[in-house]
Amino acid sequence: MHVFVTGATGFIGAAVAADLLAAGHSVTGLARSAEKAKALAETGAEVLMGNVNDLDLLARTCGKIDAVAHLAFNHDFTRFKENCEDDRKVIHAMGQTLVGTGKPMVVTSGIPAAPGRASVETDSHPGSDVMPRAASEEAAHEALAAGANMGIIRLPQVHDTAHFGLITFFAQVARQKGFVGYAGDGSNLWPATHVSDAARVYRLALERAAPGAVYHAAAEAGVPAIEVSEALAKGMGLPVRALDDAEVEGYFGPLTHFSRFNILASSDWTREVLGWQPTGPGLLEDLRRIEDFA
Incomplete structure (x- = not known):
């Protein structure tokens, strides 16, 4: 299978490209x-020079591609809302091209809260x-309704010892402020997965090619x-304290909005249908071995 990977030079995209190549697929990556x-x-991938906003x-x-x-x-x-709307346009452009072809496309989203x-x-x-990131899923559903083979992969905080999803940006704030802060009593929950495990979900989803499927990685x-x-404070050598409202x-x-995320995520169905068994280290283990922010 010849797979076009957008974001192929980014943290997760590079891991997806590598996993696809290791499994015997070919990759064209956008750079x-x-x-x-x-x-x-x-890495052995073909390179397409360009920008993700070049819809043509x-x-x-x-x-x-396949x-x-x-x-x-x-x-x-x-400019988070604007970026989400830009992503809607990107998914629409690619999705419309794939209508009626049967070629699978998976898009990236986040895991919703279920109080x-x-x-x-x-x-x-x-x-x-209400939730700007939902624009990506809305665009995928529109393309699916038009006859494209669309799937959605919802990501938690994806990590290794140098990257941690949104927590990467929290670490940058902590370095500037001189301490690691958290909102309230810190009981809110963050689902997570190692980057190697997340990459495998993309490959397995494309190989399964089930229209309309939604996966929790x-x-x-x-x-x-x-x-x-x-754990972040220990890895960075900084103090930690709670922040009042x-x-x-x-x-x-x-x-601020992201700091209060409180999401408990099940991936039981994803594991069952894809045969996905995560093997990478946990979030706290990687945070304690942090590389770039100490």
């Missing part, structure tokens, strides 16, 4: 710079007017924020 293109080519380029490329893994996303949280219980794969996000159902903060926004800035 924006000569430096990143060189690194991608050295994306559509043309979808006509030449499957698509869409991971590219702009993580500038000062009082674990979130499962059949749970829906609130609309994008959560190896750990929920890690308490206080434990995440303590009046301090949270001043500390986290545009990340």
